[in-house]
Amino acid sequence: MQFRPTAKAAKLLSCAALASILPLAGYSQDVKTLTSWDLQTQEDTVKVIRNGMDRFEAANPGFKVEDSHFANDAYKTKLKIAFGADEAPCIFSSWGGGPLREYIKSDQVVDLTPYLDENPEFKDRFMPASFTAVTYEDHIYGLPAETSAVGVIIYNKELFAENDITPPETWDELMDVVAQLQEKNIAPFALANKTKWPGSMYFVYLADRIGGPETFLNAAERAPGGSFEDPTFIKAGEMLQDLVKAGGFARGYNGLDYDIGGSRRLLYSGRAAMELMGTWEFSTIANENPDFADKIGFFPFPSVEGGKGDPNNVVGTLGDNFISIASSCEYPDAAFDLLMHLTDDIAVEKKLEDNGIMPVKNLEVDDPFLSGVMDMVADAPSVQLWYDQELPPALAEVHKDTTQQLLGLSITPEEAAAAMEAAAKAQDSSN
Amino acid sequence: MSSAEIAPTESGHRQSSRRFRRAQKVAPFVFLAPAVLLLLVFLLYPLVSSFRLSFVSWNGLGDGGDFVGFQNWVRLAHDTLFWRSALHNILLAVFSVVVQLPIAVVLAVVLDEASKGSRILKILYFLPLLMSSVALGVLFKNIYDPNFGPINGILSELGLYSWTQDWLGDPRLALASVIAVVSWQYIPFYMVLFLAALSSFPREITEAARLDGASGRTIFWRLKLPHLQGTFRTAALLVLIGSMRYFDLIYVMTGGGPENASEVMATYMYRTVFASFELGYGSTIASAMFFIIMAISIVSLRVSQRFETEV
DSSP states (O other): OOOOOOHHHHHHHHHHHHHHHHHHHHHHOOOEEEEEEOOOOSSSHHHHHHHHHHHHHHHHEEEEEEEEEEEHHHHHHHHHHHHHTTTOSSEEEEEOOOHHHHHHHHHOOOOHHHHHHOOHHHHHHHHHHGGEEEEEEEEEEEEOOSEEEEEEEEEEEEHHHHTTTOOBHHHHHHHHHHHHHHHOEEEEEOOOOOOSSSHHHHHHHHHHHHHHHHHHHHHHTTTTOOOSSSSHHHHHHHHHHHHHTOOBOOTTTTTGGGGTTHHHHHHTTTSSEEEETTTTHHHHHHHOHHHHHHTEEEEEEOOOTTSSSOOOOOOOEEEEEEEEEEEESSSSHHHHHHHHHSSHHHHHHHHHHHTTTOBBOOOOEEEEEEEEHHHHHOSOOOOEEEHHHHHHHHHHHHHHHHHHHTTTTTTTTHHHHHHHHHHHHHHHHHH | OOOHHHHHHHHHHHHHHHHHHHHHHHHHHHHHHHHHHHHHIIIHHHHHHHHHTTTOOOOOOOOEEEOOHHHHHHHHHHHHHHHHHHHHHHHHHIIIIOOOOOHHHHHHHHHHHHHGGGGGHHHHHHHHSOHHHHHHHHHHHHOOOTTOOOHHHHHTTTTTTTGOTTTTTSSSTTTHHHHHHHHHHHHHHHHHHHHHHHHHHHHHHHHHHHHOOOOOOHHIIIIHHHHHHHHHHHHHHHHHHHTTOOOOOHHHHHHOOTTTTTHHHHHHHHIIIISSOOOHHHHHHHHHHHHHHHHHHHHHHHHHHHHHOOO
16 A cells, blocks of 8 residues: 555544634624623623614624623622733723723723714714713713713611601711611611722712812822812811711621622611612612612711802712723624614613613603602712722722721721821822 | 574564563653653743743833843842741741641541531531632622621621721731631641541551540540651641742732732732733742742641651
């Protein structure tokens, strides 16, 4: 038998080559894939998102959207690794603010300003304030994608009625309510602060009520005269510690885990009467404990006497999640079209059915909770984004750490303010 | 003619034997190559590049980062939180050795004596090790819950309300609470290790000792424990190294909190890289961890070797 390796190898090679070229050619000609990552895991919410993608696919033959949905904290890590490894998805969700700015500063996010200028009617549907969290040096890098979430105090109406308590409007009244509830052996506030952001809300609201949003803005932007050692922040820390000392929080508040329902359990069982939380909590409670959902009401964070901040100001986010396009995306134009499909009027309506209030003008809402939130947002002179999302990530960590320590009464407000100011200075000099 | 015929076969034989000898020399390298290659790519390369990153200031995005020399290392030296975390690691290691190993030895000896009937118990005791740390963490978060958890529930039922604690939320208790769960999870592992060592312990020796009138206690202290000393050293080393780089249960149960009361080096590193976006400084922490663990391993190996010659 004659052995001719070359002929055999040639045959094999050509087969392999054909096999590898054929599917590739077919693939690249027919389907262009856009990957999309977000952190919506509730089934109904995912359906709304997928609906927008289906409509985009129908309007753009040849494009396919691959959507992935991740759990909250895992998502933050995954997104960061993906960007660091140049494996970013085409479109992605974020909360805007500090972390998004890190991505923008390293040129990883597409500037949406030119696209929005081309589509003025589309852009003007949104409330102007909804772009604040995604604006960097006057350019817009994301679109509000989910809902308007603001911090409100959720309370158990039954418990309040049984004990003749009315929702407080000022901080002093709130402290009275705390004393009254204490007397009845009911913990005033449920707080699950293991992850540190839930406790931060109290501090942010207090600082906003005492000094107004400008004090924080000046400190964060390192504007002349702006400082985290401003009396506002020290006062906020003192008042927060007053609340702790008055027994304002149910036992275990610094160790309970919000993600496994540590605070809501206290509400459900009637052991605690109130919780300061984002308005997403309504739908979480409705999902977890539909019977209890009828018992809750909400009121805005009380005003602080002598405070410079408007009591109508809210802390929260218009958009909750924002969607942006990664610079590595091969088809940015198509990706923007996808973004439009995800936030157009049909999407807004579908999100409303799913209890999401998109920050668009003239939205008509029937649900009493949601319309209450809408009114708060519409009347608010300022919407302060949560500090932990607004600040640069390293500084945000210091803010969360010091606030947890304030709540644990292990540092003084002055020490917390000094730590924040030192970290802000270090951050500033490294940039 | 005949010599001409033989010559090629002989030289052929010599040639093939030489080839065989050469192949024999090459073979170990060929067989080791895959493992060495994997180690180089997945162990040495990351180690070196992470060490290199400890000299840059970088948020982990985009390219590069700025070379800042020893700035990160100076910062580390002054970082009280890092040293506090390291101290927590050492506490974890010490308590793990003191708590886990003795209990594991006792369990192993008892189960070994009870031999037949103990099979179900062996499986039961082994279960904690089979559970994922995350599931275990969530389970114990609920057990420790100060308002609804069974621990405080039982204590107040017994009229010991003053004994109830905020197990994970009180900075004075958080680390101890977590160490208890870590021990609970790992005792079975060392139990199995000691069981394996005991199975090689000759029955005749126990029988002979019994005939000579040795009590169970004497057999344990004089015979079985000395027999286990090699395993004991291995176990102590494993506990030590494992504790210095411990991450999962602490991350799930307390996230290093409250107020950094249960922060260990690995959770601090994770927070620095993924929450603060400081990849450079995070790498410095990782490299420092590597050196600390390396030093501790070398010292404890030395110490345990000396211990071996003395016994």
